[in-house]
Amino acid sequence: MINRRSILLSAAALAFAATSASAQDYKAKYPELTFAVVPAENASGVTERWTPFTAYLSKELGVKVNLRIANDYAAVIEGQRSGNIHLASYGSASFARARLTGVKTDAFANDINIDGSTGYYSVFFVKATSPYKTVQELKGKNLGLVDPNSTSGNNVPRFELDKMGITDADTYFSKVVFTGSHENAMLALSQGTVDVVANQWTNDGDSTLAQMITKGMLKNADGSVMKKDDFRIIHKSAPIINGPYAYSSDLPEELKAAIRKAFEEAPTKDKAAFDKLSDGQKKGFHAATTKDWDATIDLIKFVDALRKKKAS
Template identity: 45%
Template structure:
């Protein structure tokens, strides 16, 4: 009888302790840093993400701080060193992170667009009055890419151009890294380049339309001459070394956002997304393979 009482008492103690243990990460991590690389100016990012960061803070029960990085490499390094706890990465940046950390990163969720698709495209814009109708027509002219670790702004374009037998550095007179998706479009409109790669979700959602909504450009002033195959969606990413209950809580906060933080959720996509969907490592193997392909191309040229 005494032994049975001791077993029951121990079980009760463990049951009471379980929630405390599960919440230990909040004591060791009273503040979480969420990092993104902007596709628009910093002011636009803060305006877009401010309410969503407040939702995350409330949902997770700890302070969440938004850190806007200059480039994907800075976000990856922040994750690797623990200065960033979770981050919004493009699929190529995630692939790069997976390679440099030897698989120590984990994709949690990605956003489904207005049509419910998980993914997006890389498109090549030219000015509306330009006579070019294909990539081949742009031979000897200037090209704007975005960032070396951008999927839609560099890696997918290079992979797609390679399949067409085109090497950007020889096909185009000049290849420029604009630094952001907005800068690439601005460079196109200002004549720095004659064509610019950018991200595009649907006819209703693209970086171009976001810029047009802010009065930065007129959407009708550019047109698309190339669109890639579907690219896996940009994942919210964490290091696997972070406590599992923390990773689970962050994942769930994003999965619940479309319902629990609806206004903030709609704000970050201009009302064009439907929900966050869970993703897994295997979903991004195609991007890891593509990134290794890009690396091999660079080594052959050096």
């Protein structure tokens, strides 16, 4: 005899079977995923920081997640374009660049800071012993940047310089050096290779400088370990939205949903792995959409216009 209860049970069973089949479908098509990050620190530090989290993702998604440490932001962009990278940790500017150049990638989350905010700053650092109080005083000196596609290490600094009337950094400064990573930029400043450097900063406890100070990576000429007080910020930008985590647009919807869920639950399901990512300086992941970076795309267009103007 067919009754309402049996119909409901049959419907529930069919729904469960469909969901299970969908999950199996994505696992069959994507038995492995590649998650790319750009090194803000040395390769061993990146591996140590990200390996527990990728292990957590593997467990939650039911497929192996491989960590790829990209050489630079351009490698992440091209990796997603070619389909070799399925998940990526982007900077805001590199994500905007990827979208502008037609990469099929969608943002789904970004970091939440300890204070609940979802942004950070680009700052100009000098040594505390230097006489410089403003960026304008550094005309003819050496400027250290990070990477052409870095948000806080190139694009926002150039935007900030333009607001100061410095429309061509390459002629205003004696030399402009791309150091390759946020850590390398701070090392260049500490060693005197450059006189001022652009870098990322959220607060005194959450920045590349803070991480390097904790590790004892910055040293004076006599070998003594440097402290935060040995550096000084002479300019801070307006807030920048934290860079996104993004997945390839072509991934199955069931897999995308599983990825979003895994990120959302990470702070409670594997707190140790989550805290390792930021030395305990983040409180979770904020659900985001690609449109959240529309303003960053406008920034990149502005910086591109500056380059074209200089070239002409």
